[in-house]
Structure formats: structure tokens, C-alpha cells
Amino acid sequence: xxxxxxxxxxxxxxxxxxxxxxxxxxxxxxxxxxxxxxxxxxxxxxxxxxxxxxxxxxxxxxxxxxxxxxxxxxxxxx
Numbered sequence: 001x002x003x004x005x006x007x008x009x010x011x012x013x014x015x016x017x018x019x020x021x022x023x024x025x026x027x028x029x030x031x032x033x034x035x036x037x038x039x040x041x042x043x044x045x046x047x048x049x050x051x052x053x054x055x056x057x058x059x060x061x062x063x064x065x066x067x068x069x070x071x072x073x074x075x076x077x078x
Contacts, residue, residue: 005071006059011051017061019074029077034069041067 008020015032035041035050043065044050053063062068 004075006055006061006074009053009055009061011053014047015050017053019061019078021071021075021078025075025078027078029074031069031074031077034073038067040065 002023005022006019007022008018008026010018012018012028014030015035016028016030018026018028020026031050035044044063044067049063049065053061056062056068058071060068060070061074
């Protein structure tokens with residue numbers, strides 16, 4: 001099986017992101033539950049900070065604060 005990775009991620013609003021994967025699957029995901037679950041993501045509970053994500057070299061959804069979310073986790077939520 002081929003590895004799943006993000007090809008595209010666009011901020012929509014609040015804690016929702018539109019994502020597209022290398023296998024063609026795409027849709028919007030709400031990540032508020034993950035952001036609220038982890039203490040390391042505390043600064044991202046502000047939607048303005050949350051919206052500053054990027055795709056790192058893996059490509060994984062990541063933030064400058066060091067928090068990231070694996071593509072497989074996002075895939076399951078999509």
C-alpha cells in the first residue's frame with residue numbers, strides 16, 4: 001500500500017481545513033477535538049494562530065510552535 005500524504009491543505013474557518021491527499025481523497029475536516037486534546041496545541045486554540053499551519057517536508061500538517069498532525073489521522077477524519 002502506498003503511503004498517504006497531504007498534497008494540499010487550505011484554511012476554511014474556525015478549526016476547519018480543506019485537505020487533498022495523494023490518492024485523490026479530499027474534503028473538509030474539523031480539527032478542534034485534536035487541538036483541545038493536547039496541551040502542546042494550547043496556542044492553536046486561537047483560530048488566528050491555528051490558521052497559520054503549513055505542510056512540512058513529510059508532508060505533515062504543522063505549526064511553528066512544533067505541533068503537527070499526521071496525515072493518517074486527518075485521513076481518518078476526512
